[in-house]
Amino acid sequence: MNLTLALIGNPNCGKTTLFNQLTGSNQHVGNFPGVTVDKKEGSVRSHPGVTVVDLPGIYSLSPYTSEEVVSRDFLLHEHPAGVINIVDATTLERNLYLTLQLLELRIPTVLALNMMDEVRENGGTIDVAAMEQELGIPVVPISASRGEGVEELCARAVRAAQEKQLPRRIDFCAGDVHRAIHSISHLIEQKAELAGVPVRFAASKLAEGDSLMADTLGLTQNERQLLALVVEEMENSHGMDCEAAMADMRYTFIEGLCAKTVVRPGDTKEQRRSVEIDKLLTHKIWAIPVFVGIMLTVFFLTFGVIGPFLNSIMEALLSVISAGLAGALRDLGINPTLQSLVLDGAFAGVSSVLSFLPTIVTLFFFLSLLEDSGYMARVAFVTDRLLRRIGLSGRSFVPLLIGFGCSVPAIMATRTLASERDRKMTIRLTPFMSCSAKLPIYSVFTLAFFPEHRALVMMALYFGGMFVGVLYGLLLKRTVFSGSPIPFVMELPAYRLPSPKSVLLHMWEKAKDFLIKAFTIIFLASLVVWVLQSFDFGFNPVSDSGQSMLASIGRTLAPVFIPLGFSDWRAATALVTGLSAKEAVVSTLSVLLGAGEGAELTLLLQQLFTPLQATSFLVFTLLYMPCVAAMAAVKRELGGWRAALSLMVQQTAVAWVMALLVYQLGRVLGLG
Ligand code: GDP
Ligand code: MG
Numbered sequence: 001m002n003l004t005l006a007l008i009g010n011p012n013c014g015k016t017t018l019f020n021q022l023t024g025s026n027q028h029v030g031n032f033p034g035v036t037v038d039k040k041e042g043s044v045r046s047h048p049g050v051t052v053v054d055l056p057g058i059y060s061l062s063p064y065t066s067e068e069v070v071s072r073d074f075l076l077h078e079h080p081a082g083v084i085n086i087v088d089a090t091t092l093e094r095n096l097y098l099t100l101q102l103l104e105l106r107i108p109t110v111l112a113l114n115m116m117d118e119v120r121e122n123g124g125t126i127d128v129a130a131m132e133q134e135l136g137i138p139v140v141p142i143s144a145s146r147g148e149g150v151e152e153l154c155a156r157a158v159r160a161a162q163e164k165q166l167p168r169r170i171d172f173c174a175g176d177v178h179r180a181i182h183s184i185s186h187l188i189e190q191k192a193e194l195a196g197v198p199v200r201f202a203a204s205k206l207a208e209g210d211s212l213m214a215d216t217l218g219l220t221q222n223e224r225q226l227l228a229l230v231v232e233e234m235e236n237s238h239g240m241d242c243e244a245a246m247a248d249m250r251y252t253f254i255e256g257l258c259a260k261t262v263v264r265p266g267d268t269k270e271q272r273r274s275v276e277i278d279k280l281l282t283h284k285i286w287a288i289p290v291f292v293g294i295m296l297t298v299f300f301l302t303f304g305v306i307g308p309f310l311n312s313i314m315e316a317l318l319s320v321i322s323a324g325l326a327g328a329l330r331d332l333g334i335n336p337t338l339q340s341l342v343l344d345g346a347f348a349g350v351s352s353v354l355s356f357l358p359t360i361v362t363l364f365f366f367l368s369l370l371e372d373s374g375y376m377a378r379v380a381f382v383t384d385r386l387l388r389r390i391g392l393s394g395r396s397f398v399p400l401l402i403g404f405g406c407s408v409p410a411i412m413a414t415r416t417l418a419s420e421r422d423r424k425m426t427i428r429l430t431p432f433m434s435c436s437a438k439l440p441i442y443s444v445f446t447l448a449f450f451p452e453h454r455a456l457v458m459m460a461l462y463f464g465g466m467f468v469g470v471l472y473g474l475l476l477k478r479t480v481f482s483g484s485p486i487p488f489v490m491e492l493p494a495y496r497l498p499s500p501k502s503v504l505l506h507m508w509e510k511a512k513d514f515l516i517k518a519f520t521i522i523f524l525a526s527l528v529v530w531v532l533q534s535f536d537f538g539f540n541p542v543s544d545s546g547q548s549m550l551a552s553i554g555r556t557l558a559p560v561f562i563p564l565g566f567s568d569w570r571a572a573t574a575l576v577t578g579l580s581a582k583e584a585v586v587s588t589l590s591v592l593l594g595a596g597e598g599a600e601l602t603l604l605l606q607q608l609f610t611p612l613q614a615t616s617f618l619v620f621t622l623l624y625m626p627c628v629a630a631m632a633a634v635k636r637e638l639g640g641w642r643a644a645l646s647l648m649v650q651q652t653a654v655a656w657v658m659a660l661l662v663y664q665l666g667r668v669l670g671l672g
Contacts, residue, residue, distance in 0.1 A: 001049040003161050004078070008071060008102065009086035010095050011057030012493050014114040017502075018086055018144040019054040022046075022154060026505050027054065039070060046151065047158050053080065059094075061101045062205075063212050066415050075105055076197060082108040082161030084153065089113040089126060089141070090268055090494075096254045097247075103137070103167045104201040108160040110138045112153050117143040122268040127261040134257050136168030145499055170200050172253040177245055180207050180234035187226055191217040207231060209242045270494040277495055278378065287382040294375075298366040299462075300455040302359060303443070308454075310358030311443075318351045337541065341530055348595055349526025349587035353518050356440040356586075360514060361507050363439070367404075368506035372498030376401060381492060390473030393485035396426040403433030404462075405510070407630035411637050425473070425481045427637055428647060431626045432469030434462050436510070437517075437582035441621050444586050448602035449611045465622050468658060521581045529577060529591045545592065564620060564656065565613040565663040575620070581627050612672030616663035623655035 009015050016027050023042030044050040055074055056067035063069050075083070085102050087095035092113075102109055113119075113126060132139045138156045142149030159165075173181055184203040192202040195217050205213040206227055214224060231242050238245040258264075281290060325347060329339045370376055380401075384394030395417055403410035410430045417423040442461055446454040532550035535541055542548050546569075554569030557576065561567055570592040578585035586601075593608065595601035609617060625631070625648040635644040666672055 003050045003081040005052045005082045005084055005157055006075060006080040007052050007054050007084050010059055013086055013088040014144040015054055015086050019052060021144055021147055021150045022052050039074060044154060046154060050158055060098060062210060082157050084110055084112055084157050086112040086114050089115050089119045092262060093254050093258055097250055100172055100250045103170050104198060104204055106166055106198045108165050109167055110157040110160055113141040114144050116141040117146055118268055118270060125263045131261045173249045176234050176237040177249040180230050183230045188217055207242055208246045274494045281378050282382055291379055296459060299459050302363045303458050304455040306362045307359035311355060314355045314358050318355055322347060345527050345530025345591055346523055349591050350518050350523050352586050352590035352601060353440050353522050353583045356443050357514055359443055360436055360439050361511050364510040365507050368503045369498050372502055374493045374495045377492055390470055391477035391481060391485060392422060392425060396422060399426050399430060400433050403430040406435050407431055407626050408633045411633040421481055421483055422485050425476055427634060429469045429473055431651060432465045434465040434622055440583050440586045444601060445614055445618055448605040449614045461622050468623060517581055522583055522587050525577050525580050525584045526587050526591050529588050533592055564659040565616045568608060571617060579627055585621060610672040612666040616659045619662045620655050620659040623658055625651045
C-alpha cells in the first residue's frame, strides 16, 4: 500500500501539530501564521506505506500568493490519494471557505475539526453527523495538540483514500451563480478533461475570474468570449463582481450549514482574554516599550541569571572530560604532536563552543515561549508601522525574526512575501539580525570584558544590529528599492498557553543544530587552524605559532583592521574562519591563544584586547558578512552570485565603518 495524503488548511489551524502527531516528526510549530512555507513529507507511524504532506496554510485556492501556488499545484499535479482538510473549529465559518473549494477537486477528502478542546471548554458543540450529511464527506473532531481523535481521523482518511470515496456533494450554489457555473462547466468540460483539471473546480475558478485557469485549459478566443458573457450575466443579475458573487455564494451556504450544526459558545474564553491582553500589548504607545522591556527581561534572565549558572556546570564537565582525555592519551603513549592535535586543536575548539550550549538553549526557551503564546504575532503587527518607515511591511517581520535564530531559514522564509521588492529588501536586511551562532562570541567577550553588564551589552549588540539594519533599510528605500510595500493583513491568533512539548522541541532542535555544527564544521575548522598554526609553509613544526603558516596569512590581512584597533593576526584569522560558521570565531581564538587544560579563554582574551578594542571587534563580528551557508542561501534566493557578492561587500563595508566609528570615538572619549 502506497498512499499520499495532503494536509491542508488555513494558516495557524494546527496542520503542523497534526503532522507531527501523525508522523512522529518534529516540524516547527508556532502560534504564528506563515511558519510552514514549503511542503514537508513524512510517513504515518500507525499506517506503514502512508505518506502525509504538510502544505503551507492558505485561505483559498486562488493563485495569488506563493503559499497558494505551492498548495494548489500539489493538489492538481501530484494527485494525492486523499486530502485531510484541517479546520480550526473555533473559527469554522472562515475555515470552511477553503473546504468548499477543496471539495470541487474531486479528491477523497476528510474534514478534521481541530481545536475541539477549546470549543468544548467554552461550552460549544458541533453536530458532526449533520455536518457529514451536509458536506458529503467524513468529519472527525480532533484535538491535534492533545492527540485526541488523531487515530480515528487517520483511519478514516486512509479508508476514504483506499476506497476512493469521492465527496458526495460538490454543488453548494443556487440561483444565478448556479446557472453560471453549470454553463461554464458545459463549455469547458472537454478542455478540462484534456488538461487533467477537475471540471467543477475549473468552472468555479473561471467564474471567479481566475485568468490563470483559462490559460491552463488553453481556451480559445471564442470560448473566452462566451465565458465573459456568462460571467457578465452572473454579475449583472447578482449585482456584484464575479469574485464577490462567488464568495457570497459560498458564505451563504456556510452560514446555513453552521446554523444547523454548530452551537456557538459566543466568543471563546481565549478570544475574550486575548482582547483584554491586546489592549496593552498592541497599545499605540506602550506596545514598543513593553516589547523592549520583555526582551530586556529575557536577556537578563538568560545572560545574567540562568546562563552563567548552567555555563559553569558545563565548563566543569568539559574540564573533567578534558583532563580525562589528556590522561588517557598520555597513558596510551600517543605521539605528543597527535596529543596536541586532539587536545589543543579539536577539543579546545569544540569545547569552547559547546560550553555556550546551555545559554543558547535557555534563550530559545524564552523565545519559543514568546512565540508559542502568540505574542510574537503581536510584535509583527505592532512593527508593521515601524517597518513601513523603512519601506517594508509587518509581513517581513517573520523572516527577520527567524533571522535571530539563523539566517538560512530566514532567507528562505522570505518566499512568503508576495512582492519581489519586499522580498529582495528583506533578504538584504536579514543578516543584520544577529544570528544565534554569534552568541558564543558575545558570551565569551562580555564575560571577559564586561562581566558586570553582560545582559546590557548583549542587548546593545542586538539592538545595535537592528539599528544599523534600519539605517541600511532607509538607504535602500531611498536608492534601489523605491516604491511601497504591499499592504499587510495578519490575523492575530488567540493567546495560548505554550505547550511544554512544543517548547521542548524548539529547544531540542536548536541544541541539535548547535551540536551538529560543533562536531562537524567547528571540529574541522579547529583541526585546520591547529595544523596551520603548528607548522610553517615547509611543514616543519614551529615552536612559536607566530612563525606558522596561519600567522603569515593572518598578517597579510591584519593591517586592514589596524584602524579598528585590533591588528593582531589571531583576531584577523578568527574573523576569516568565522565565515565557515560564526561560532568558529570563538573556537579559533581558543585554539590560537592556547586555551585548554586550565588556561582560561577569558584571561587570554584580556591580554589580547583592551575593552575598547574588544568592543570594536564585537561590532565588526556583529555586522560583517554572513557565513558561507547564509551566502549560499542568499545566492539561491536572489538568483546569482552577483547579488550575493554585492551583499557581502556592502555588509563588510558597513561593519568596517561602524567598528571604525566605535573605536575612534572611544579613543576620542578617552576610553582606551
Ligand atoms: P499551522 O500553522 O496550521 O501549521 O499550525 P500549527 O500546527 O503551527 O499550530 C498553531 C497553534 O495552534 C500552535 O500554537 C498549536 O500549539 C495550537 N494548536 C494546534 N492544535 C491544537 C489543538 O487541538 N488545541 C489547541 N488548544 N491548540 C492547538
Ligand atoms: Mg505549519
